[in-house]
Amino acid sequence: KEKSSQKSAEILSVQYGVNVFLVGLLLMLAVTLHKAGITEEHLLSYLITLMLVQLLWMLWQALRKYKHKDFIKEKDCHAGARWLRGGLTLFAFITLILDSFKLGYFIGYSGCLSAAKGIYSIVHAVFTVSQVYFLWFSAKDVIQSFQTIERFGVIHSVFTNLLLWAFGILSESKHQLNDHKKRLAALGNLTLDYHEPQCNCTTNACTVFASGFYYLYPFYVEYHIFASAMLFVLWKNIGRSLEHHRYRKIKFRSHGAMVGTIAGLIALAITIGVLVYITQVAHSKHKKDSAIILFYSYGVTILTLMSAAGIIGLLIYRVDERPIDNSKNPSRKLDSDLLLASASGSWLIAWGSFLAIICTDKYPPHAWINLPYSLLVILETYAQNLFIIESIHRKHRKTEDEYEVIQRVFSVTNSSSNLLATLHHKSLDEVIKNEKKELPYMTHECIPHVDDHEDNEVHNSTISLSSRRIKLSRKRRILKNIAVFLFLCNISLWILPAFGFHPQYDSGLEERVFDFETWIAVVNLAMPFAIFYRTHSAASLFEVYCII
Amino acid sequence: KEKSSQKSAEILSVQYGVNVFLVGLLLMLAVTLHKAGITEEHLLSYLITLMLVQLLWMLWQALRKYKHKDFIKEKDCHAGARWLRGGLTLFAFITLILDSFKLGYFIGYSGCLSAAKGIYSIVHAVFTVSQVYFLWFSAKDVIQSFQTIERFGVIHSVFTNLLLWAFGILSESKHQLNDHKKRLAALGNLTLDYHEPQCNCTTNACTVFASGFYYLYPFYVEYHIFASAMLFVLWKNIGRSLEHHRYRKIKFRSHGAMVGTIAGLIALAITIGVLVYITQVAHSKHKKDSAIILFYSYGVTILTLMSAAGIIGLLIYRVDERPIDNSKNPSRKLDSDLLLASASGSWLIAWGSFLAIICTDKYPPHAWINLPYSLLVILETYAQNLFIIESIHRKHRKTEDEYEVIQRVFSVTNSSSNLLATLHHKSLDEVIKNEKKELPYMTHECIPHVDDHEDNEVHNSTISLSSRRIKLSRKRRILKNIAVFLFLCNISLWILPAFGFHPQYDSGLEERVFDFETWIAVVNLAMPFAIFYRTHSAASLFEVYCII
Known part of the structure; x- marks a missing residue:
């Protein structure tokens, strides 16, 4: 009975x-169109009502x-990771x-x-x-009671x-x-038609506030989309029976990705430089074209590096099958789907520019660089999606590899079985807890206990094992560098x-x-x-960095 | 290895x-906007190229x-049902x-x-x-070889x-x-601006062809969306390992749904009448309003009946938990998703009308009936989606069939305990697995090996089982009637x-x-x-009818 009403409650x-x-x-x-009937107050009242309903529901919770x-007995460990909630809190703070x-x-x-x-x-x-x-x-709850009403509450929030x-x-x-219209007006292309409030500001800070909106809205937008993604995972988890498999807590460790971090930080610094330059020259007619060319050159450089990094990552995955x-895992599925869906926005704009360049009859000065940029x-989005989705779907990390290594050592040193039994207990625990450098340590412990005539053989196998181990860890280090580099580059590409x-x-x-109007509509929709x-x-690359 | 490259190939x-x-x-x-650069030939060449690529791929297949x-070892029995392929063929024929x-x-x-x-x-x-x-x-294949290239081929086709x-x-x-513009021009509201070819037709049939397009396009559109849905299921099935569970072949049986069929056919007949009347008066200014009111009254009547039918179906499901x-089942999941996604189109238009009615300051004569219609x-879409999705997700029939078998055996062998014991092991086990309500009831009555003095009791139980059986099958008959009625009504609502x-x-x-332009865009998008x-x-209701 539970299952049957669950499906209907979902729908x-x-x-x-x-x-x-x-x-x-x-x-x-309707509000955007400024026609008769529906005013902004209607819209705001609707939004306020929705928020109040959600507040009531959260209060009840x-x-x-x-x-x-x-009353919450189970938690989905994959949902609402700590850094995600941290990011949400940061965005929420700026929203406030x-x-x-x-x-x-x-x-x-x-x-x-x-x-x-x-009031809003x-x-x-x-x-x-x-x-x-x-x-x-x-965020991690798996709700099992009052499922129908909870589903309504959560989907309402989403x-x-x-x-x-x-x-x-x-x-x-x-x-x-x-x-944009102001800029065009400054350039003399358009007459201005801007809706300011019809009375004077009674405080001095109004213009400060108004210009502040400009820098704060991006965070407001991100806050709400992140919140709704987390709530959606919560909704997906309602009434779910978890398969209990080993969950490894993801930890952030900063070492081992120096090159990627430095390269990424350089990219970030350059981005901020470009941003400052562009905002400086935005209202000058002569420098506008140079600003656009600067933007595209910057974009081409950074995207080339990112594509290369992504493709190297994919090649490593091809030789290192796992x-x-x-x-x-609803949380992971949502991640992949959102990556694909949101990438379509970039693709739409890029293909639009591409088609415009190859089909137009009159080229602006920056067309030659717009083409490779698009x-x-x-290419970059394509490769990066593949890299992220393949990373989060792999069974990562050591446990299997190390298992393998230990077993081989066992098979070689099978003469001293007693000792090995204790070793087995000791080092396996170590392997599961530690993750990296247990092999030198283990072989160190291993070698003294073998018989003389096996010494040579074991030594050989240890050498080959160590080299294998180093190779693996080099691959991992490259992947880590790629992840952190892509992470910082994505933040850079977000800023502009x-x-x-x-x-x-x-x-x-x-x-x-x-058409101009149509293209603006397409950009406004896809951007x-x-x-x-x-x-x-x-956010996904941060997770990738942590789990590799 | 297989699994890893599968995920990447999918992405x-x-x-x-x-x-x-x-x-x-x-x-x-770009073609719609008639601007410089991209002409209709570009678009047609692109489509022709895509079709040729797909033809090559199908040839290779x-x-x-x-x-x-x-080379196809497994088939997904849920995909590409016969009536779906039949419908596809019909649409394809009209497309030809x-x-x-x-x-x-x-x-x-x-x-x-x-x-x-x-050429196109x-x-x-x-x-x-x-x-x-x-x-x-x-359509039913589960492709297991050359997965990567097959995925590209199928998704290309989708x-x-x-x-x-x-x-x-x-x-x-x-x-x-x-x-529509022609109609408005006939009513004197608009000057006509229609793009006819710039030369004269060399044959006599051009106007016949042109007016034929009008009646054939709906089938063309349906053909392609059905084909892409079937191809999508094929894509989802690539590389899948099927869980082998009992699959019951769905059979179409026409008996037992007389009332629903007759009611549905009446609705269909009325629809055709309405269609004929509306096309007759479409170009007359005076009768336009009466045609609109007729359409809405017709809509309100049929939608009320359909909503009632849907809600009765849901109530039956509420008392008859299974x-x-x-x-x-990728095919079923796609069905539910498509129902929800395409229903959003109806909802968008309906809510638009609703908001317009409650917010506008000037009412046209048919506003009072447009409101309940919207x-x-x-309501109808909401209830119908619930009904369909709940129907296709239920475990239907089997249990009842087994029931039937047991009862027949019961009524024959209510004294021979040996036979009952074996029967008990064979089919009762299955019943126990599948059903639950009658479980205590049945085991209670069955387990005691029937002595003579208990004969009477068993006989009683058989009678109560039979009456219960009739009640169940009455529920089933009602559901069948609802399904066939909704099926025919949906076809009716498709026609106009x-x-x-x-x-x-x-x-x-x-x-x-x-705005007029915006509203036309919304309707063109959502319709x-x-x-x-x-x-x-x-299509889904047809399946529901067959499986109930």
């Missing part, structure tokens, strides 16, 4: 969630947890700053802004704090966060479009578009083949996914 | 497919099958008629149409025939069909938009929008809240999914 709840989401999207669409300390900025802005313009905006900021701040608290302590994410993207692209871990974006540098807007190339792709693959 | 191929698809979408977008008769019409149209206008159009029609006809042949004989589907939708909505079949669309009656275009309601939802749920 019931997911249908509810999709409907909530669609209504929200339509409200946003917290009360239940408080009353019955042990954004909320306070919005509140300050509202107070400044309170004469002519609707009260809904103020306050509710959103409370919501953010509660949700981080909730996710921090409940889609509320998705809507807030979409709302963030909408506000951000409005800001960016305005900014079994695939096919156990059920192709490299596709997240802070509003989209040469696809002003390059003047794509709008010749696609959030392309940006999310970078943070998400950075 | 490799799916990324390839997505890129192929995105390039095609961008080409279509056919050759391999011809050479090694037994469309191709020949297109070829005829091309020959007529050959002076001013590019050769690509003619021919290649598409060859492609359709080969693909139906291929799917007819290979996305080629998806692109052809999108191309069909594009052509169809161009036709419909033109038709275990869920959780075995892995809500009923949402598939043949181009979209009151959402001309109702004049939604365009007040959403294909809403239409596909009807055929897909009809």
Whole structure:
């Protein structure tokens, strides 16, 4: 009976969630179009209601947890890793700053802004704090009681966060479009048509707040998409019966990836330099083209290195075959799906630029470098996805290898069986606990106990084993370097578009083949996914680095 | 080793497919916008290339099958059911008629149409025939050799069909938009701007062909989406190791669903009547509103009945709990996902109408009936999805059949204890596994070897079992009736929008809240999914009818 109602509860709840989401999207669409009927207050009231419902549900959860300390019996160790929750908290913190900025802005313009905006900021701040608290302590839960109502609660939260994410993207692209129009107006190409509030700011800080939005929105957007991904895993885990297999706690160790870290940090530093230069020259007509060429050259360089790194990683995997871990793991499945789905955003823009370059009749000065850039974006994303997905699906690490090694030593030194039995107990534990340098230690312990006539043989085998061990660990070190390098490069590639540098807007190339309005719509639709792709693959690469 | 490269091959191929698809979408977008650079020939050449590649791959497949008769060792019995392949063949046949019409149209206008159009029609006809042949004989295959290259071949076919589907939708909505504009022009609201070829038709049949397109495109669109769904299941099955569990062949039995069939046929007849009436009055200004009101009244009636049927079905499932079949089944998973995804199209349009009605300031005459219509669309889809998904996930029938067997044996052998004992071991064990409610009941009555004085008691129990049996089968009969009724109603609801009656275009309601252009874009985007939802749920309901 349990199983039967489980399936229906799943479909019931997911249908509810999709409907909530669609209504929200339509409200946003209507608000963007500024037509009669639906105003921004309607949209804000809808979002506030959704957040309040989720707050009530989280309160109910917290009360239940408080009353019955042990009502969650199982935890999914793969869900809500510590660094993920840490990242979420960081994003949430910056989101709170954004909320306070919005509140300050509202107070400044309170004469002519609707009260809904103020209430929205306050509710959103409370919501953010509660949700981080909730996710921090409940992200790993496998809920087994009140399943139907819990499913509704969690899916409601998933889609509320998705809507807030979409709302963030909408506000951000409005800001960016305005900014872009301002730039065009400064260049003399367009007359400005910017909607400022109709009254004067009563405090002095309004412009500061307004320009602050610009730098804070990217974090707000990331916060909501991460939260909804974590909640989705929680939803997938409801009523699940876990297969209990050995779970190895993932630990972060910084050693052994020096080259990759340094290369990545150099890339990051260059990125910040490029960002500073571009924001400096953005409003100058003459230097605009040079800024775009600088951006593409920078992109081509970094993407070439990243593609090379990704392909080397894949080649290493090809020579070093390992079994695939096919156990059920909603968190990992979501990771792969999100990588593929969000990469499509990058691909759409890149293919758009590519087609525009090969089909247009008039080339802007930077077309020659836009072409390799677009192709490299596709290649890099392709290789990186393969690398990440193959990494997180492999059975990594030592236990099997070391097992093998020990067994071979055993087979050689089978004369002293007693001693070996104790050795077996000792070093196997060591192997399972430690992971790296137990082999020299082990052989050290091993050799003195063998008989004289076997000494030579054992010594030989030890040598070959050690060289094998070193080879393995060299491969691992290369993979670790690749992971950390790709991690830092992805953060670099996140920075420029997240802070509003989209040469696809002003390059003047794509709008010749696609209509200007249409191309802007395509970029506005695909760019959030392309940006999310970078943070998400950075998070995944961090995991890859830890498990290799 | 096999497993590891399998995962990468999967990701490799799916990324390839997505890129192929995105390039095609961008080409279509550019062609629709009529800007410089990309012309329709580019798009057609791209599609022709994709089809030729798929033809080559299918040829290679056919050759391999011809050479090694037994190279497919396993078949997935759930994939490519016979009625699905039958439906595919029917759609393909009508698609061939469309191709020949297109070829005829091309020959007529050959002076001013590019050769690509003619080549496209021919290649598409060859492609359709080969693909139906291929799917007819290979849809159930579980491919185990040359996995990587096979994955590429199949995913290439999936996305080629998806692109052809999108191309069909594009052509169809161009036709419909033109038709709509013609109607508006006839009503005096719009000046006509329709792109006819620039030369005269050399044959007499051109207008016949052109008006034939209108009725044939819906089938073309359905053909490609069905083909790509079947190919996707084939792709999912590559390299899969099947869990061998008992598979019951699904048989179609027509008896026992008289009421549902008659009610459904009445609905179908009324639909055709409505269609005829609407096409008659479509170009008359005065009767337009009455046609819209007729459509909505018809919709409200049929949707109310369907919702009621769906909810009754769900209630029966609530009182008649059965275990869920959780075995892995890519075909079934795809069915559920497609139902949910395509239902979103209906929901988007329905919520759009709903929001427009409650927010607008000026009501057209049919707003009062549009409101319940929109809500009923949402409710009906919601309930129907639940009903279908719960039906296909249940363990049906078997248990009841076994029941039947036992009872017959009971009624015959209610005194011979020996036979009962063996019977007990044989079939009761299975019953115990599968069912639970009657378990205590049965063992209680059966285990005591029937003495004479207990004869009476056993007889009683047999009687109660038989009456229970009749009750169960009454439930089954109700479910069968519901399934067949919903099946025919879904076909009815497919007919009107598939043949181009979209009151959402001309109702004049939604365009007040959403912009006219935007609303048309939303409808054009969501309508294909809403239409596909009807055929897909009809196919699923047919399966439900057979397995109940």
